[in-house]
Amino acid sequence: MPLPSAARLEATGCITALGDAVATHAALLRGEIALRLHPVLGAEGGEPVPLALAPGRGLDETAPPNWLAAVSALVAPLAGAGWGTARRPVFVTSSNFGVGSLHAFRSRNEPAHLAYGTPHNCVEWLVREVGWGPNVTTLSHACVSAHLGLLLATRALEAGLAERALVFSFDFISPFVTGGFHALKILNAGFPAPYSDRATGSIGLGDGAAFAVLSRGEGKRVGDFTVGAQSLHNEMHHFTANRADGAGFTACLAPLREAAAGRRLWLKGHGTGTLDAGRLESAALTAAFPEAPLVGWKGSLGHTLGSCGLVELALACQSIRTGRAPGTIGGVAPMFGPCVALDSFSTAGTDAVICASNAFGGAHAAFLLAHA
Amino acid sequence: MLERYVHACSLTEASTEEPAATRERYKERFPRGATRRMTQLGLLIGGTLDELAPRADDAIVYASAYAESRALEGYLDSFPTASPTLFQTSIHPSAVQQTLIARQHPIQEFFPLTGRAHLAVQAMQVAFLSPAPRVLLCGGEERGTWLLEQRAASERTFAFALALSAEPAGALARVTLTPADDATSSVELTLPQFFDALRARQSLERVGAPGVCLGFSWL
Numbered sequence: 001m002p003l004p005s006a007a008r009l010e011a012t013g014c015i016t017a018l019g020d021a022v023a024t025h026a027a028l029l030r031g032e033i034a035l036r037l038h039p040v041l042g043a044e045g046g047e048p049v050p051l052a053l054a055p056g057r058g059l060d061e062t063a064p065p066n067w068l069a070a071v072s073a074l075v076a077p078l079a080g081a082g083w084g085t086a087r088r089p090v091f092v093t094s095s096n097f098g099v100g101s102l103h104a105f106r107s108r109n110e111p112a113h114l115a116y117g118t119p120h121n122c123v124e125w126l127v128r129e130v131g132w133g134p135n136v137t138t139l140s141h142a143c144v145s146a147h148l149g150l151l152l153a154t155r156a157l158e159a160g161l162a163e164r165a166l167v168f169s170f171d172f173i174s175p176f177v178t179g180g181f182h183a184l185k186i187l188n189a190g191f192p193a194p195y196s197d198r199a200t201g202s203i204g205l206g207d208g209a210a211f212a213v214l215s216r217g218e219g220k221r222v223g224d225f226t227v228g229a230q231s232l233h234n235e236m237h238h239f240t241a242n243r244a245d246g247a248g249f250t251a252c253l254a255p256l257r258e259a260a261a262g263r264r265l266w267l268k269g270h271g272t273g274t275l276d277a278g279r280l281e282s283a284a285l286t287a288a289f290p291e292a293p294l295v296g297w298k299g300s301l302g303h304t305l306g307s308c309g310l311v312e313l314a315l316a317c318q319s320i321r322t323g324r325a326p327g328t329i330g331g332v333a334p335m336f337g338p339c340v341a342l343d344s345f346s347t348a349g350t351d352a353v354i355c356a357s358n359a360f361g362g363a364h365a366a367f368l369l370a371h372a
Numbered sequence: 373m374l375e376r377y378v379h380a381c382s383l384t385e386a387s388t389e390e391p392a393a394t395r396e397r398y399k400e401r402f403p404r405g406a407t408r409r410m411t412q413l414g415l416l417i418g419g420t421l422d423e424l425a426p427r428a429d430d431a432i433v434y435a436s437a438y439a440e441s442r443a444l445e446g447y448l449d450s451f452p453t454a455s456p457t458l459f460q461t462s463i464h465p466s467a468v469q470q471t472l473i474a475r476q477h478p479i480q481e482f483f484p485l486t487g488r489a490h491l492a493v494q495a496m497q498v499a500f501l502s503p504a505p506r507v508l509l510c511g512g513e514e515r516g517t518w519l520l521e522q523r524a525a526s527e528r529t530f531a532f533a534l535a536l537s538a539e540p541a542g543a544l545a546r547v548t549l550t551p552a553d554d555a556t557s558s559v560e561l562t563l564p565q566f567f568d569a570l571r572a573r574q575s576l577e578r579v580g581a582p583g584v585c586l587g588f589s590w591l
Contacts, residue, residue, distance in 0.1 A: 044452055086554045086583030095463070099444075102524065106448045117524050119464070120437055120488035134558065135582035137494045138487045140464035148483055155501040159374070161551060161583070179451060180459030234482045236472035239460045248478070360460060361469040363482070 006228030007154040008217030008372055010164070014210035014314035015074050016301050017052035024301070025318040028326030029344050033300045035191060035204040040182045041175045044107070049182060050191050051173060052206030052302040059174060061104035063112035065122075067172040068129060071209050075130050075168065078211065083166045084133025091153050092138045093145035093169040095306030095359075098122035100174025107175075126170075143270075144232070144357050145169060145306030146210070147365030150313075151230045153214045163215070169307035170209035177305070178205060184240065192273025192303075194296040195282050195340040196332045201275035206302025210310035217372065225317055228368050229259030235362025242280055242362050249284030252364035256354055257288050259368055263352045265289050266325060266345075268316050270358045271296020272303050273330070277358060282336040289354065293341040299330020309357040309365065316353050316369055323347055373550045374500045376507075377543035380535040382420040383571055386412065387529065388515060391442060394529075406474040411443050411461060413514040416531035418471030424508055424535045431481035431504035432468060435495035435511035435563055437488050439464045441525035442514055468510065480504070490558060490581035492566035493549075497584055499536055500549055509534045511563050530567050548587035552579045561586070 017034035018024040027034070037048035042059040053059060054070050082088045098116035105113040116122045123138050139148045146169040153165035181187035181203065190202030215222065235248035242248055267285050271278060271294075285294055297312060298304075304311045319325040327343040328335075335342070347353075352370035359365075386394050391412040398415040399407045401422060407415065413436070426432070440462045447458035461470070465484035472479065483498050485491060492511075499507040510533035516525020536547065552558075561580035569576055569588070576588040 041452060046452070084582070086552065089583070102444070102519070103448055103451065105522070107451060111522075114522050114524060117522075118438060119486040121524075124488070133554075133582065134490075136487075137498070138485060139483065140486050141482065141484045142463050142465065152483070152498060152501065156497075159501055161497070161501075175451075176448075179454035180447070180456070183454040183456035183459055185456075232481050234472070234479050236469065236478050237476060238473060239469065251478075251480075360463055361465065361473065362478075 005158055006226040007157055007214040008223050009225040009227050010213040010215050010223035012212045012314040012317050013074055014208065014311045015054060015070050016208050016304065016311060017054055017206055021314040021318050025315050025322065025326065028297055028300055028329060029324060031329055033329060034206065035300065035302050040178050044175065047182065047189060049178060049187050049189060050204035050302065051178065052204060054207040057207065061100045061113060061174050063101065063110065063116065065098055065101065065116055071170055072130060074209055075211060078166065079131060084127065084135045086135060087163045089156060089162050090132055090136045090166045090168060091149035092123050092136055093140065093149040093306055094171055095140060095142050095145050096171050096177055100176040103174060103176040140306065141363060142359035143305050143308060144359040144363045144365040146309035147357055150212060150227060150367065154230060157214060157216045165214045167212045167214065167310060169310040171305040171307040172207045173205045181205060186274055191330060192299045193330050193332045194271030194273050194299045194328050195278045195336045197334045197336055198332065201273055203272045203274060204298065204302035206304050208304025208307040208311040210307055210314050212310060212313060224372055226370055226372050228370065229256045230367040231255045233364045237362045239360055242277055246280040246284050248362045248364055249281055252366050253284055253288040256366055256368055260352060260354065264350045265292040266347060266350045266353050267292050267294040268312055268353055268355045269294050269296045270356055271328065272298050279336045281358065282340060286337050286339045292339065293345060294339045295325060295328045295341050297326060297329060299328060309355065313355055313369065316355055320347055373548050376500055376536045376538060376547050377540050378534050378545035378547060379537055379543055380424050381544055381570060382423040382533045384416050384420055385530040386416060389529065402474050410470045411440055411467065411514065412529060413440060413512055414467040414470035417467040417510055417512055420531045420533035421471055421508060421510055424533050426477060426508060427506065429505060430479060431502040431507045432479055433495050433499045433507060433509045434465060434468045434484045435491050436513060437486060437491060437563055438513055438526045440466050441516035441519050445517055445519055488562060489560040491563050492561045493580035493584055493586045496547065496586060497549055505537060507536045509536055513563065528564055532567050532570055543591055545588060545590045550585040550587065552583055552585045558582045
């Protein structure tokens with residue numbers, strides 16, 4: 001399938017446990033780890049696991065959800081731009097929406113939580129709160145959700161269905177999701193060490209929300225980056241494992257090799273801290289883009305789930321703007337290959353970054369972020 | 373105006389059938405042992421997709437407001453000893469993934485959507501925007517139990533799948549999407565309403581999502 005044209009990235013922003021994009025990037029450069037040990041089921045207790053919660057937020061659900069203030073602050077600069085009208089669509093993505101509210105309802109029998117439990121109830125409430133119009137398309141494909149929003153926004157622009165498009169993604173963790181990953185045994189007492197060759201894999205989970213404003217880049221030039229060469233692949237091999245030969249990673253990256261030819265790259269990988277996926281991902285990225293340094297930031301921020309693609313896009317932009325990319329925080333030698341960068345590095349010698357994410361079902365997504 | 377043609381249409385409704393009965397009904401249609409782990413919605417979506425014979429270069433667009441309600445109920449009831457199987461099965465795109473994993477059928481593009489009032493037209497728009505030569509647009513719901521009592525699950529169990537392409541020859545229906553302005557109010561076209569229209573072979577002409585007028589004409 002042909003790749004869509006590049007869309008101009010007019011603006012981007014994110015929030016994580018370390019603050020906004022500027023604060024998060026600065027903290028990552030200092031090597032700060034946002035993850036802290038919390039009981040896996042919040043007030044109900046359980047094994048302490050590494051979680052990175054947004055400032056002032058508890059893991060247990062509240063009604064209304066206690067993440068609204070953080071989201072409202074994030075999107076406040078977007079107010080008054082006509083988002084959600086006919087030619088300015090919004091693409092909302094998430095893997096969790098407000099599903100933690102259903103756990104709160106079931107475990108505490110508090111009906112107030114039901115108002116946020118289904119994806120559409122949650123999104124309709126959020127859209128009202130932040131003042132967007134009704135032209136909102138909602139996607140959920142686990143941890144590549146945000147990438148789908150970017151691709152659809154790009155296609156809507158390319159087809160002339162939009163003059164500008166807003167992609168917004170949010171995932172705030174709750175006992176619903178921490179309990180699930182803990183049951184899968186990949187969320188455990190260990191801290192994540194992305195791309196590290198060790199005996200036991202571990203992930204951390206983190207709060208994250210982000211936005212990207214895309215346009216066709218015609219006329220007045222706004223924004224200093226483009227998002228291009230967006231690629232997807234779905235292995236459909238196993239729910240929670242990749243094909244052992246790494247073919248899924250390779251298939252997703254193949255279109256980007258041509259698009260990135262001649263560029264001096266760095267790589268922002270998925271890098272959750274699981275062993276098999278980390279080994280396969282780093283091998284595929286290194287094979288496709290030899291010599292390009294590879295970093296992953298989930299060892300500090302935790303995995304921000306369906307929003308990770310957009311959160312990490314905002315941080316990649318900040319890295320390019322400031323000329324310095326954070327290293328693979330939490331990683332411990334030996335690594336899966338020599339290209340994994342543990343320390344921060346200058347982006348001065350590069351002119352683009354490939355950002356990749358993966359998800360349940362062997363879903364893969366990647367794009368090329370470059371200066372406009 | 374954007375235009376596509378429907379070349380195949382598969383519909384199924386399980387009404388109030390229990391998942392075990394659906395599983396028994398579908399067990400010969402999937403690889404041995406697969407149906408034991410599949411949800412009711414996964415079985416129905418899989419059945420409708422099978423009739424369209426998915427190809428490697430198809431894109432799949434999937435629409436569901438509530439998706440895996442029974443797995444979600446089971447997962448929530450498994451606390452404090454959360455079930456890993458029900459957790460992974462309860463994710464939104466699970467129905468299509470169950471089917472294609474059972475078939476070991478990789479695809480390049482898969483767009484799972486959710487929503488309510490405008491979901492059918494939004495899913496159609498996503499299908500139209502795909503550059504794939506053929507797009508399989510599928511969707512459905514499964515009837516919940518205690519979540520339904522709280523109006524947080526579907527009251528019907530159904531699934532559909534359409535094969536869309538730009539080729540008019542031999543088509544069953546013509547579909548158009550025309551931009552509409554903000555002055556034209558959109559009206560609801562939920563997934564059950566769209567399913568009912570497909571089943572009745574009813575043509576549609578309505579601004580079924582903000583900024584988009586859907587035309588659906590049976591040929």
